[in-house]
Amino acid sequence: MRVVSGIQPTGGLHLGNLLGAILRWVRMQDEAECLFFLADLHALTVDLDPAELHSNVREMAAALIASGIDPAKSVLFRQSAVPAHSELCWILNGTARMGWLNRMTQWKDKAGKNREGASVALFDYPVLQAADILLYRATHVPVGEDQKQHVELTRDIAIKFNNDFATELFVVPEPFIGGGTTARIMSLRDGKVKMSKSDPSEMSRIHLTDSDDEISQKVRKAKTDPEPLPDNAEALEARPEAKNLVGIYSAVTGESIDRILARFAGQGFGAFKPALADILVALIAPIRGRLDELRREPAELDRILAAGAARAQELGAPVLAGAKAAVGLG
Ligand code: TYM
Numbered sequence: 001m002r003v004v005s006g007i008q009p010t011g012g013l014h015l016g017n018l019l020g021a022i023l024r025w026v027r028m029q030d031e032a033e034c035l036f037f038l039a040d041l042h043a044l045t046v047d048l049d050p051a052e053l054h055s056n057v058r059e060m061a062a063a064l065i066a067s068g069i070d071p072a073k074s075v076l077f078r079q080s081a082v083p084a085h086s087e088l089c090w091i092l093n094g095t096a097r098m099g100w101l102n103r104m105t106q107w108k109d110k111a112g113k114n115r116e117g118a119s120v121a122l123f124d125y126p127v128l129q130a131a132d133i134l135l136y137r138a139t140h141v142p143v144g145e146d147q148k149q150h151v152e153l154t155r156d157i158a159i160k161f162n163n164d165f166a167t168e169l170f171v172v173p174e175p176f177i178g179g180g181t182t183a184r185i186m187s188l189r190d191g192k193v194k195m196s197k198s199d200p201s202e203m204s205r206i207h208l209t210d211s212d213d214e215i216s217q218k219v220r221k222a223k224t225d226p227e228p229l230p231d232n233a234e235a236l237e238a239r240p241e242a243k244n245l246v247g248i249y250s251a252v253t254g255e256s257i258d259r260i261l262a263r264f265a266g267q268g269f270g271a272f273k274p275a276l277a278d279i280l281v282a283l284i285a286p287i288r289g290r291l292d293e294l295r296r297e298p299a300e301l302d303r304i305l306a307a308g309a310a311r312a313q314e315l316g317a318p319v320l321a322g323a324k325a326a327v328g329l330g
Pocket of ligand 1: 004005006007008009016017018019020021022039042128129132133141142143144145146147183184185186194195196
């Protein structure tokens with residue numbers, strides 16, 4: 001079992017990243033060899049501020065370590081420090097088909113009506129993601145629901161490459177999505193869109209850097225409906241905001257939706273929201289404390305990332321060499 005996953009170093013870590021991906025990364029560290037990276041090359045697909053990208057890499061590395069990623073157990077690095085990602089991406093561009101990329105919902109969403117004005121990198125983004133995964137022969141890729149389609153595309157690329165070049169070089173990876181609601185944390189302002197760093201409203205998401213008061217306030221102001229909580233999970237289906245809040249509670253505590261509802265059934269959000277705020281503060285406050293400490297040690301963060309990149313380079317080199325040989329390069 002080899003685990004690989006990444007996160008873009010844009011904006012701070014939010015509750016969606018934490019519950020959808022990072023806390024699962026943390027748990028997998030004891031079960032498998034893990035590689036986690038800051039996808040700074042992926043961040044180049046949209047307009048960005050270079051100085052911000054530079055400082056965000058360290059900030060995101062600190063946030064991952066504060067959340068429980070242990071550099072002694074996992075390989076932690078920045079994607080651009082390992083050139084093999086870009087090199088393999090170019091080789092896989094020969095295998096990926098325009099039609100496959102045209103079907104990616106993230107491309108359609110992000111490019112919107114302005115396809116002609118979108119960067120080529122935004123279109124090619126999933127091929128770089130495939131390179132990230134295939135370079136390390138990953139078996140499991142823990143991601144949130146929104147990234148599942150990209151992992152499925154990675155499987156298609158791996159299968160076609162192996163067939164076209166009569167090789168068994170690439171391992172066909174599995175997307176690893178947490179069960180139930182964990183995989184999809186929605187905005188606190190609209191239960192139909194995912195919690196995202198690109199949402200203009202700060203009230204839509206909870207950051208790891210939010211104070212206890214900010215967390216409580218965001219939960220208190222989260223959109224809901226006037227009905228009391230039901231006594232079964234099915235009754236939440238038509239109530240996206242209520243479903244999201246109960247789902248967050250379940251993802252944080254590990255309790256089943258049914259057990260949570262058994263306790264809160266018949267009560268309004270006036271009772272549920274303070275309980276939710278309490279468990280979120282208990283989750284986030286210690287992470288925020290560790291993050292504050294880590295920020296004061298930029299040299300140590302750089303050392304961790306450099307050591308991680310050296311190890312990743314070592315692990316990826318034979319696969320890149322195999323891909324070059326398979327297509328007749330080198
Ligand atoms: P990114 O940076 O957008 O998000 C990082 C991880 O957080 C998950 N996530 C969510 N999960 C549940 N609910 C949400 N609201 C939510 N928002 C984000 C994402 O699914 C992801 O797991 N392309 C990737 C980064 C990447 C990658 C890779 C991932 C680059 N190469 C290779 C896996 C393997 C991205 O932009 O994730």
